[in-house]
Amino acid sequence: MNIPRREVDFGFEPGQVPLDWANNDAFETTFLNALSLLFPEGEKFFVESVKQHRQFVKDPQLAADVKGFMGQEAMHGREHRAFNELMLSHGYTIGPAVEANLRAFLKRVRRTLSPASQLAVTCALEHFTAMLAESLLKDERIRDELDPTVRGLWLWHALEESEHKAVAFDVYEAAGGTYERRVAIMLLTTIVFFAVTWFVQARLMATRGILWKPWTWLRGLARLYVYPGHLTRLIPAWLSYFRPHFHPDDRDTRELLARWEKTLFGARGELREQLKLSA
Ligand SMILES: [Fe+2]
Numbered sequence: 397m398n399i400p401r402r403e404v405d406f407g408f409e410p411g412q413v414p415l416d417w418a419n420n421d422a423f424e425t426t427f428l429n430a431l432s433l434l435f436p437e438g439e440k441f442f443v444e445s446v447k448q449h450r451q452f453v454k455d456p457q458l459a460a461d462v463k464g465f466m467g468q469e470a471m472h473g474r475e476h477r478a479f480n481e482l483m484l485s486h487g488y489t490i491g492p493a494v495e496a497n498l499r500a501f502l503k504r505v506r507r508t509l510s511p512a513s514q515l516a517v518t519c520a521l522e523h524f525t526a527m528l529a530e531s532l533l534k535d536e537r538i539r540d541e542l543d544p545t546v547r548g549l550w551l552w553h554a555l556e557e558s559e560h561k562a563v564a565f566d567v568y569e570a571a572g573g574t575y576e577r578r579v580a581i582m583l584l585t586t587i588v589f590f591a592v593t594w595f596v597q598a599r600l601m602a603t604r605g606i607l608w609k610p611w612t613w614l615r616g617l618a619r620l621y622v623y624p625g626h627l628t629r630l631i632p633a634w635l636s637y638f639r640p641h642f643h644p645d646d647r648d649t650r651e652l653l654a655r656w657e658k659t660l661f662g663a664r665g666e667l668r669e670q671l672k673l674s675a
Pocket residue numbers: 439468469472553557
């Protein structure tokens with residue numbers, strides 16, 4: 397799988413994106429807005445944790461993949477930052493404070509965990525992003541819920557997350573990372589990921605004055621966890637990570653990605669004009 401660094405520019409403008417851009421629903425939108433707020437700092441952490449293990453990357457193909465992975469994550473951070481700035485115009489003025497808190501939290505994580513465990517955190521979260529990406533690319537219902545003004549951002553991100561899903565994992569293996577550490581860190585990361593995401597979402601909901609609306613919560617939680625159960629449907633894929641011989645490529649997404657690559661960036665792809673082709 398070739399991992400290209402695509403120069404894209406969505407050029408988000410204030411006023412262009414509706415307030416509740418996911419399914420016209422405040423709960424689903426604040427959940428995804430929370431993820432978007434976590435991406436730039438989170439992805440910086442992923443890149444650093446891989447960079448710390450560069451000396452173990454002897455295989456030229458893996459070295460090229462690492463380069464592609466870093467380029468893609470840097471670009472995701474940049475475009476999500478632009479999107480997060482747009483959120484300010486939606487009244488989410490706590491966005492910068494959330495990012496600053498996450499930065500401080502990750503600084504503490506870097507000080508507390510060994511480089512091998514930091515890389516295991518990255519592998520765990522890359523598995524999360526790969527699962528979410530695959531369901532977005534496969535499930536038309538989820539895609540249809542996204543407003544066309546932001547759909548491209550999430551589809552492009554999903555495509556590239558799926559393209560580079562094995563890179564951090566392969567570096568972890570090349571560095572001699574153990575199974576025990578990988579699964580222990582997955583359990584810890586899952587708890588922390590949900591706690592942080594929920595906390596950030598609650599803060600976003602509070603700024604809109606919808607934190608104490610029971611129906612908003614019930615409807616939102618039912619959709620994420622019951623029907624269609626966007627998150628609970630990922631449980632089998634999450635569990636597969638605990639197999640001793642798990643590898644991200646066990647789920648063959650090559651055909652799916654080839655199709656989406658063409659749809660988004662092919663000669664007449666819908667995001668073609670967002671590619672900075674001169675770069
Ligand atoms: Fe990313």
